[in-house]
Structures are given as structure tokens and as C-alpha cells.
Amino acid sequence: MTIAETQNNTQTLIDLSKPPAEGIVRVTFLPEGRTVEFEFGTMPYDHHGKPMSFLDVAENYGIFLDHACGGACACTTCHLWIKEGAKGLSEADDEELDRMETAADVQLNSRLGCQAVITKPGSYVVEIPRWNRNYVSEGKPLDLSEEKQGV
Ligand code: FES
Numbered sequence: 001m002t003i004a005e006t007q008n009n010t011q012t013l014i015d016l017s018k019p020p021a022e023g024i025v026r027v028t029f030l031p032e033g034r035t036v037e038f039e040f041g042t043m044p045y046d047h048h049g050k051p052m053s054f055l056d057v058a059e060n061y062g063i064f065l066d067h068a069c070g071g072a073c074a075c076t077t078c079h080l081w082i083k084e085g086a087k088g089l090s091e092a093d094d095e096e097l098d099r100m101e102t103a104a105d106v107q108l109n110s111r112l113g114c115q116a117v118i119t120k121p122g123s124y125v126v127e128i129p130r131w132n133r134n135y136v137s138e139g140k141p142l143d144l145s146e147e148k149q150g151v
Contacts, residue, residue: 023121027057029065030083030127036061040121049114050090054080054126058113065128071114076103078113085124090117105129 020026020037028035036057049055049071055078058065066077073095082089086109092100096115100106118124 020121020123025118025121026123027054027118028084028123028125029058029063030125032063032128034061034063036063040118049078050117052118054078054111054113054116054118054124056114057118065113067114069114073099073112073115076100076112079103079105079129080111080113080116080126081107081129082109082111082116083125083127085118085122088118088120088122088124090115090119092116 014026014035014037016026016028016035023040024037025040025043026035026037043052043057043060045051046056046059048059048067053071055065055067055071057063065080067075068077069075071078076099079100089111092111092115096112099112100110103110103112113126
């Protein structure tokens with residue numbers, strides 16, 4: 001059992017070793033390990049990124065996911081790695097693919113958090129890259145040259 005958050009931001013115990021109940025979306029944001037659950041189709045749009053995008057979910061639950069352009073597919077600060085649930089997401093369109101070409105540390109599972117839309121109930125796990133996590137913890141982006149030196 002672990003603590004997860006339901007739609008009204010109340011905390012509840014959820015057994016993450018079991019899949020979410022029918023009709024439920026479960027999203028875990030790594031490395032923070034915050035998990036939220038809500039009924040598919042009921043989450044209000046928070047006006048950041050596409051409705052039901054990971055950015056929309058993060059904004060609904062007060063989880064920090066940088067979004068310098070406001071979710072307009074005009075930057076790459078919302079870059080995420082999809083660890084689980086890729087088959088339940090919208091396909092990346094040409095605009096997202098073009099934008100991703102300018103992102104740092106792109107992997108096969110990279111998506112823009114403001115563009116990747118959850119299309120069905122199920123379990124989703126995303127990881128915020130290290131340089132964005134550092135932004136959260138220190139209020140500024142990580143200097144990647146420092147990272148290479150092990151600083
Ligand atoms: S917030 Fe700028 S591309 Fe997603």
C-alpha cells in the first residue's frame with residue numbers, strides 16, 4: 001500500500017501492486033513518486049497543454065512540471081520519459097515530433113508532457129528528467145557540464 005491522491009486532493013491508501021480499478025486513470029510522476037488517481041473523463045481541464053495531457057494532470061494536482069510556453073508545444077521544458085502506459089497515449093503529431101528534435105536527452109520513450117494525452121483508463125508512469133528535477137529542487141536548471149564532472 002502507498003499513499004496516492006484522489007481527484008479532490010485528499011490522500012488515500014492505494015495498493016499500487018494491483019492495477020487501477022475499471023474506468024480509473026492512475027498516473028505516477030517519478031522520481032517524486034507521487035501517484036494520483038481519477039475516473040477517466042471526469043478531470044476538469046486546467047487550461048495548460050492539451051486536455052488530459054500529463055501537464056493537465058500535473059496542474060490539476062499541484063505537481064510541478066515545468067511548462068515555459070504554457071503548454072503550446074513551443075518549448076521542451078515539459079519533456080517526460082514514458083515508463084509505463086505508452087499504448088494508452090495519443091500519437092505524437094508532427095508539431096510535437098518537430099519540437100522534440102530540439103529537446104535535450106531525447107530517448108525512444110520521450111514525449112512532451114503538454115502534448116501526450118491519456119486516451120483511456122489504466123496505469124501510467126512518467127519520469128521527469130534529472131535536469132528538470134533539479135530545476136524544481138534548486139530553482140534553476142542543472143548545468144549539464146557540472147553533471148558530467150560528477151558535481
Ligand atoms: S510546455 Fe512548452 S512544449 Fe510543453
